[in-house]
Amino acid sequence: MLIRNARLVALDGAAPTASYDTSEPVDVLVEDGLVTQVGTALAYDGEVHDAAGAWLMPGLWDQHVHLAQWTMSSSRLDLAPARSAAQAVELVAARLEAWPDRPVIGYGHRPTAWPEEPLVGMLDALDTDQPIVLISGDAHHAWLNTTALVHLALPVRQGMVAETEWFAIFGRLRTILGDDGTGPEAYRRTLEDAAALGVVGLTDYEFSGGVDDWVARWGEGADLLRVRMATYADGLDDVMARGLRTGDPLAGDPRLTMGSLKIISDGSLNTRTAWCCEPYAGPSPLGFPHGQPNQTSEELRDLLARATAHGLTVAVHALGDRAVTEALDAFETTGAQGTIEHAQLIRREDVRRLADLGVTASVQPAHLLDDREVSERLWPDRGDRSFALRWMLDDGVRLAMGSDAPVARLDPWLAAAAAVHRSLDDDPWHPEQSITAREALAASTDGWGTVATGHPGDLVLLGADPLEGGDDADHAARLRGFADHVLATWVAGQQAFG
Incomplete structure (x- = not known):
């Protein structure tokens, strides 16, 4: 296909060196899924799209998605408004009154700041025989009634199901939900919604499923967008037995590929399980004032070494600064390549190590919009090194941005706006760590800069220039609504939206 009369969004700081006038619209030819020519008055007798002066840039990626959970979210009870356990119970009661014969799957509550601890008995008091599963906003723990605990073969308790125990049983939720809203048709709708935002690719870190599941739904x-499918440690033997390496196509289609081994090395901020160098402020209800790791140093290094020996990159969830240090030690010892996922709190010297080791920082800037208040309360003296994106770029770290959907909305424009202004309506939070819109969008395109010959034919056409305006609150607000300017999205030269 030929896209005629398009202006190039200058993600490299300027349009690529070329023999044409870079200030004027150009033509972009895509053949066999690749950009083969960029110039003026290109001759072509096939499919032509007239951009009429609109803006063209590489398609956007969300580098961290839990796709089954995000797909299910449309049918979930929204618990984000709850400011106490009692309010959450009221929302559940209202859902049961409306739909008494259906299980309740809720999502989005953040109980760290609640005045009371959520207990199983509070949900049991609703006197229903339906399972109730309420997943926290950070997706690291869930609050269940006894019916759900029994149904999922979990020990009966009063507290929540957290971290490793929760991740292990997530895949069994379908036994409660039946048709859980994550079949191929539901996935297709999710991918269509993403394409309408200008998204061309996703990295799927879902806790359940594997190669066979993805091949079947594809x-x-x-099969609308590019997808990289990660595996966890419990699926590593299967991936190795298949001889799969990172980047290998699945289902015979280069748009669906094998991704990384994902390792969750620590927890989250809201559960106080992110592993930190200094203790959390306030009490430690779990008895670990610094948070805690999920593996020993030896176990972490062994996983990285096994993956590397079999041609897999590694994605290490490391949210606290101690976890980041430990993960970098493992990368250095084993020679593994890949990403640190989150790096939400980091020491200055470890930013430099990220760059020196060539490890990518896979970050989710929209989290700072939700975690700002909690960070100030639990890490009151560490805000200057939370979401330290400016340090990372200044030191030469490669950034890859995502959402961690459903923890944040699958929306690369929201992530970019958060990275630029570090706030919604308030003053920016530690603005010294802000990055520019150009830098944020460049970190959202899988490493591709201004559209040029040799790029994949993964493109988005926009009705306005996303770089126009200063990097301030007004520009951030404009970016948050930029999905309205998406005119068309192509993946490997095939139109996915528009």
Whole structure:
């Protein structure tokens, strides 16, 4: 196909060196899924799209998605407004009154700041025989009633199901939900919604499923965008037995590929389980004032070494600064390559180590919008090194941005706006760590800069220039609504939206 009369969004700071006038619209030819020519008055007798002076840039990626959970979210009870356990119970009661014969799956509550601890008995008091599963906003723990605990073969308790125990049983939720809203048709709708935002690719870190699941849903129509499928440690043997390496195509299609080994090395801020160098402020209800790791140093290094020996990159969830240090030690010892996922709190010297080791920082800037208040309360003296994106870019670290959906909305424009202004309506939070809109969008395109010959034909056409305006609150607000300017999205030269 030929895209005619398009202005190039200058993600490299300027349009690529070329023999044409870079200030004027150009033509972009895509053949066999690749950009083969960029110039003026290109001759072509096939499919032509007239951009009429609109803006063209590489398509956007969300580098961290839990796709089954995000797909299910449309049918979940929204618990984000709850400011106490009692309010959450009221929301559940209202859902049961409306739909008494259906299980309740809720999502989005953040109980760290609640005045009371959520207990199983509070949900049991609703006197229903339906399972109730309420997933926290950070997706690291869930609050269940006894019916759900029994249904999922979990020990009966009064507290929540957290971290490793929760991740292990997430895949069994379908036994409660039946048709859980994550079939191929539901996935297709999710991918269509993403394409309408200008998204061309996703990295899927879902806790359940594997190669066979993705190959099956791909063949049944969930094949609109590029997808990199990660595996966890419990699926590593299967991936190795298949001889799969990072980047290998699945289902015979180069748009669906094998991704990384994902390792969750520590927890989250809201559960106080992110592993930190200094203790959390206030009490430690779990008995670990610094948070805690999920593996020993030896176990972490062994996983990285096994993955590397079999041609897999590694994605290490490390949210606290101690976890980041430990992960970098493992990368250095084993020679592994890949990403640190989150790096939400980091020491200055470890930013430099990220750059020296060539490890990518896979970050989710929209989290700072939700975690700002909690960070100030639990890490009151560490805000200057939370979401330290400016340090990372200044030191030469490669950034890859995502959402961690459903923890934040799958929306690269929201992530970019958060990275630029570090706030919604308030003053920016530690603005010294802000980055520019150009830098944020460059970190959202899988490493591709201004559209040029040799790029994949993964493109988005925009009705306005996303770089126009200063990097201030007004520009951030404009970016948050930029999905309205998406005119068309192409993946490997095939139109996915528009």
